Amino acid sequence: MKQRIITAVIAIAVFLPFVLIGKLPLVLFTFLLVGVGIFEMYRMRKISFFSVPGLLSLLAVWMIVLPNHYLANLNMTKIEIGLIAVLLYLTYMVFSKNRFTFDDVAFSILAVIYIGTGFHFFIEIRETHLAYLIYSLFIIWATDSGAYFIGKAIGKRKLWPEISPNKTVEGFLGGILCALVVGVLFSVFDYIQWSIGFAFTTVILSIFGQIGDLTESALKRYYDVKDSGSLLPGHGGILDRFDSLIFVWPLLYFIFERFLDLI
Structure with a gap:
């Protein structure tokens, strides 16, 4: 219990300043959080994070997390970016000769959406409320x-x-x-x-x-x-x-x- 309380106090002391500062520092800190989150999901699935699908998931979750106005110059929506990611996952499935399976593709997509959506709205709420x-x-x-x-x-x-x-x-x-x-x-x-x-x-x-x-x-x-x-x-x-x-x-x-x- 003592260790749990000490960790909580330290974590809050690190986390809250980024929440209060907001803007780019918060976005970069959130990138770190979701990156670790994707790593943990792949670890549970027993897929190497340091692989093509792992790094693709990292990039995809970063794109979901970004506030919408950061993507204005790309002239692409997040749905379009997501569809490209799906095609790349499926392409890797073929090139891996099914070592990276269709189930792994579905897992990766859902992991990105699950983690990315939550933290995207974390940033959006910070910017307005x-x-x-x-x-x-x-x-x-x-x-x-x-x-x-x-x-x-x-x-x-x-x-x-x-x-x-x-x-x-x-x-x-x-x-x-x-x-x-x-x-x-x-x-x-x-x-x-x-x-x-x-x-x-x-x-x-x-x-x-x-x-x-x-x-x-x-x-x-x-x-x-x-x-x-x-x-x-x-x-x-x-x-x-x-x-x-x-x-x-x-x-x-x-x-x-x-x-x-x-x-």
């Missing part, structure tokens, strides 16, 4: 901590033992409760204006954050690994730490872009 980005970080950290400590203290009913044996229904509900408490605190300090709509949004994000966590647990169980990586002692890898946020950021962007006036 810094307060909401900070809010998302704290409610997910509160959800994770609440689910862990409350589940450990009073958890009895298993939430989804086939996916994550240690998670409980009590921990799941405790995570939501802690997220609501943090949301109220944001309102008290005038970072956001609290309302029924915002309370509902907090609950939705907390739930989907936990689904993101379960998704990563499902991946690790399928590939029979304990953690996605070992970069963060006591926490695992980058995907272990950002699994909830990868789910939450696209949803948060959609809610605030489409329904902010209703909240």
Whole structure:
């Protein structure tokens, strides 16, 4: 537990300054995060990251992460870039004589979309709604901590033992409760204006954050690994730490872009 707390404090101390600075430093730092994330995905799949598909995935995920205005001079959309990447994956499948299989192609494409989309909206939210980005970080950290400590203290009913044996229904509900408490605190300090709509949004994000966590647990169980990586002692890898946020950021962007006036 001590190691877990120390790692968390150091990681937050490194991460938050980039969030506050934003712009190009944040984009470059995000490139590093998604690069490690792709490395971890390939490691779970037991495919070398330092290979043609690995490096192609790195380039593809960087292109997805980039804010749209960075691509204005290329005169290409991200969908077009994605289609080119698919053709290159399939071409490599042929040249590798099926050592890199069609299943590996599908895995690579989905890994790029899964990681890239989440971090793309991380940057997009930072450019338009810094307060909401900070809010998302704290409610997910509160959800994770609440689910862990409350589940450990009073958890009895298993939430989804086939996916994550240690998670409980009590921990799941405790995570939501802690997220609501943090949301109220944001309102008290005038970072956001609290309302029924915002309370509902907090609950939705907390739930989907936990689904993101379960998704990563499902991946690790399928590939029979304990953690996605070992970069963060006591926490695992980058995907272990950002699994909830990868789910939450696209949803948060959609809610605030489409329904902010209703909240």
